[in-house]
Amino acid sequence: MPPQPPPGSGDSAFYNSDLIRTGLGAYGEKLFGSSKDYVQSNISRFLAGQDIHYYFQLNEQYVKNKLKIILFPFLHKGHWTRIAEQVAGGITYKPPRYDINAPDLYIPLMALATYVVLRCYALGFTGKFSPAVMQSSFSHGIGAWLVEVILVKGMLFAVGSGEVPWLDTLAYSGYSLVGMSVSIAATISSKYLFYFALLWTGICMGVFLVKTLKRVFLAEVRSYERDSSKHHYLLLFVAIAQVPIFLWFTRL
Structure with a gap:
């Protein structure tokens, strides 16, 4: 044994x-x-000197007014600069609750969720829904957000103003998902309505970004070439690029 x-x-x-x-x-x-x-x-x-809680200090009135500015920037009669206040050690900015021009991350995240749901519904409505559609829709939403971040941050670096906080860039770029969600919602009703919504939201997002980025240059950024016309061409490029980006991520 x-x-x-x-x-x-x-x-x-x-x-x-x-x-x-x-x-x-x-x-x-x-x-x-x-x-x-x-x-x-x-x-x-990545978050050096940034308080993520700042981007969620908002209320219902802020959300309503911010959505109006994103979708109808031509109607915004107020200024585009943020409200600054002097504190010990420097300057700080009022949170979204007290400043309509402050960036937030609540609206972009809610817009991402809306984008995913609407895209899944639109594909399901045409008989193409499957469990993989949700994953694909989420990937498209994140991809759209990432493309906007690269576009905006690349433009800021190109003019020597890379000091803009990353979370600010993430918030500004994420607002594009609001317009994309509107465009996808329109395609459920009519193909012609989709193209109208696409053109409108793309143009409005371009105007919103140009106004916002110009405000960043003039009020918050200290190290960019103010006498150069390069940033004007780059701003124009960012604005024009919105419609193709919207078309890319909203066509089903």
Whole structure:
């Protein structure tokens, strides 16, 4: 009869052995611990000097007025600059609750959710709905947001004003999802209504971004070439690019 292994030498003993705890366990701790530190350090660098809670300090009145400005910027008779106040150590800006021109992340996130739901419904309405449609719609929404971020941030870097906070850029770019959601909602009713909504929301988003970016240059950014006409051409490019971007991410 072959000798039996000593008690505790089976699989459970192997996984509980000192070798695993001190060897692979230490390696895993080093691997995942360093990865966690890496992610945290990069997030901290990304959000340096930015308070994410600021972008959610809003109320119902702000949301209504902000949507009006995004969809009907021509009707906005007020100024486009943010309300600044002097505090110990520098200047700070009023949160969205007190300033209609302040950026927020609530509307972009809600617009992303609306975009996904409407796109799924539109595809389902034409008999193309499947579980994969939701994943595809979410990917399209994130892709649209990312393209706008790259466009806006690239334009800011091109004129030497890369100091604009990333969360501000994320908020301004995310407002495009409001117009895209309107365009997708229109396509459910009529193809002709879709093209009208697409053209209108694309133009309005272009005007909104130009007004906003010019306000950023004049009021908040200190390091861009004020005497150069380059930023005028770049602003025009950002505005013109809105309609093709909207068409790209709203056609079903």
